[in-house]
């Protein structure tokens with residue numbers, strides 16, 4: 001059973017893997033989007049309270065939907081994220097594990113995203129991952145379960161955050177990504193000149209804050225009509241896509257230098273992967289560099305608990321039942337507001353502390 005509560009979705013899922021494959025027996029999600037809408041972003045205190053109010057019912061529902069199967073393991077997001085929310089999910093998981101005498105492991109939320117493509121497809125290791133969500137923008141070499149090398153990350157905002165903040169300035173509401181994409185459809189991407197960040201840098205890092213400022217300046221000075229707004233949206237979307245494409249191409253070259261897999265997967269995960277224009281651009285460069293683009297279905301791209309259950313399951317299978325922490329030691333799992341994914345590898349999967 002997986003439990004997720006690191007941001008503004010409370011989620012519980014049950015996942016089973018057998019000889020026939022990986023099965024999501026249930027996956028229930030309560031999104032708090034409507035509760036945060038009025039504030040134009042996630043309010044941590046409101047988020048934490050909402051997790052408290054909904055988690056019992058969600059867990060009950062997930063178990064019922066799954067047909068009350070016998071459980072082997074409880075996996076809960078133990079970071080990174082909004083600490084109040086993480087503590088709600090993790091505390092619930094501890095109570096549940098204790099009551100049922102089950103082992104509990106804390107999962108890095110990013111590891112959930114990293115492995116999410118394996119919920120529905122047989123994606124072999126190693127693969128290259130572009131994780132683009134509301135809070136993260138990273139390129140990772142996923143070498144195996146618990147073995148991640150970060151090739152690049154954002155030095156300021158995440159891609160989703162850039163979409164959300166620019167959409168907010170343009171009065172498109174929250175969450176901004178889908179609204180900005182819709183608005184961009186009738187726009188001319190070439191109308192406004194937008195900055196290109198970190199050009200010529202040899203690494204795979206990202207930066208979106210300059211774009212955000214430039215877009216805000218243009219919005220205040222030049223956006224008067226619907227067409228102006230559509231043109232700016234199209235320009236912003238193209239600029240974000242261009243940077244993601246450039247950095248991904250560099251990462252593909254690095255990945256190639258590190259491994260000699262013939263046809264590796266290029267996995268795109270996180271909510272921003274829903275963007276169709278971006279997907280088209282990423283599919284093209286994947287083809288050009290001999291990678292196969294794989295993106296989990298949308299419901300597993302954004303925050304969900306099936307990916308957390310899967311990450312738990314993958315560790316469970318890797319370690320073997322005997323090596324798992326027992327119920328008692330699972331109780332000392334700590335909630336972490338910050339937890340870089342490569343630390344999971346560095347300490348050889350410290351799945352509980």
Ligand code: ATP
Nearest residue numbers: 133134135136160177178270271272274275302303
């Ligand atoms: P994290 O996983 O980093 O904690 P999160 O939970 O906010 O962050 P997700 O739920 O994976 O992230 O994704 C939400 C983000 O995806 C938001 O920033 C949203 O604007 C963006 N997004 C969703 N759909 C689209 C789209 N069609 N185009 C661009 N961005 C999108």
Ligand code: MG
Nearest residue numbers: 007008009303
């Ligand atoms: Mg979210």
Ligand code: FE
Nearest residue numbers: 113133302303
């Ligand atoms: Fe997420």
